Amino acid sequence: MESASTSDFGGFHHWKNPDHQSIGKTALEYLQKLSGPTHIHISGKDPSRARAVVTLLHDNEPSGLHAIHEVLKHRVEPAVDIHYFIPSVDAAKQAPGFIYRMLPHHKDLNRCFTPPYSESEQDRLAQELLRILTALAPECVIDIHNTSSSSPPFEVTTFMDERHDALVSLFTRRMIVTDLKLGSLMEISESMMPTVTIECGGVQDPESNLLATEGLNKYTTYENVLTLSHTDMSLEFFYNPIRLELVEGSDIAYGDHCLLENGVTLLPEIEHFNFGFVSPETRLGFISGELRDCLRANDPKGKEKLLDYFRTVDGELYPTRRLKLFMVTTNPEIARKDCLFYLLEADANSGASVIL
Ligand SMILES: [Zn+2]
Incomplete structure (x- = not known):
């Protein structure tokens, strides 16, 4: 087993191509094996290209981690290099697992991706993630969440073009487009690379994990995820709620x-x-x-x-x-x-x- 080790990526533990045995039987077991913010790098068929996946920016939203665990467990070979980022491991691990959106008295990590930055742990982690994304220059980023209450899946973006529509349609057909700036990760779309927030549905909705897993399978294995050739799905847009x-x-x-x-x-x-x-x-x-x-x-x-x-x-x-x-x-x-x-x-x- 190749063990997780602290790399020069600062706050993130870097783990390249974890072997099959080391990932545990369930997402929760997998989570227990992680020590702190984690970056998992899976080699793809075309290593000259990369895509990124972020999940657990909110600690009580486990569908993204479940999907990553499924994809790793089934040893799905990605089309391009895939970089998984799991920032809030420590809070998610608090027994019995996935309880807190964020630890008490901690800032909401998904409000820390735009200035002004403070010295808080969450601001530093957000900046570290942005630094790594800048260095890796993936062709796109998806950020997987759950809603706190029961809900159909949907997606949120601050930016509209074919690339964003194509990313969304891997997961869902409902697209919320907002100009509202809260400091969330998807706001890097304008200056960096196409980034969308996928809300898979409620934590308690049994379909949420399935939707995240199916979408992630497509995201990692499709040759091209940024044009609409892969879908005939009709999208429903909701502007500026x-x-x-x-x-x-x-x-x-x-x-x-x-x-x-x-x-x-x-x-x-x-x-x-x-x-x-x-x-x-x-x-x-x-x-x-x-x-x-x-x-x-x-x-x-x-x-x-x-x-x-x-x-x-x-x-x-x-x-x-x-x-x-x-x-x-x-x-x-x-x-x-x-x-x-x-x-x-x-x-x-x-x-x-x-x-x-
Ligand atoms: Zn969330």
Whole structure:
């Protein structure tokens, strides 16, 4: 067995062509064998070319690691060199495995890929990953995630062209295009190489691991993943969704009656609206206090749109119009630190799907 060793790649342990026995029987067993941020390099048929895969930027999103483990276990020979990056190994390993999105008091690693950089461990790791990607110059990067609640798969990009469409269609047909800058890895698309975020579906959805594995198989073995010749799939585009966020000082809970004296209570069933529609009659939850003191909904230009889309009736929260929701979470921690969900006007995207 070739053991993992610290290379001159700094924060990442470099592991080239791990042998079959050394990867464990399951993704969790494999994770236990890794010690810290890991870079696995698999030689392909054409070593003059390379592609990169990143996963576990969020520690509780295991489908990407599962897919990598499957592909390594089945010794699938890649078409080109493949570089796997698994940054958040330590947090993911906290028993019983894949519990934290990030360790308590740690920064969200997937918000650290654009300046200003701080001296935090996550900023340093993000910069190290960017340095390695620059040196390796892969033809593209995919970053594999799970959603925190049950959801169909989708993809997020900040950039649109045939190369991004082609990468996405290896995994899914739903494509969210956003100008919103949060410091996530996919934002390097504009300055470096095509990079897309794949959201495989919820951790609890049994299809998520399968989707990640099938997509990764294609990504590693296809001769060409950046033109649309490999697909006849039609993509559905969702442009510039609005994030519904908690106002600082407000709080959130999930339940079928109002649970907070000051804040937002959402119905737990709200996750079933992922990529579905809500109408002005759909009760979403309860608000105590002023709506604007609890929630904000800025469009990507920073313009406040909350009252365009939401209203309260006797303390109950309703949409003002038909909306499409996605990335709905029922995890209060994620709702507090990130957002409650994304939304678009239901009719804004009609006719936006194109046949490729
Ligand atoms: Zn994630």
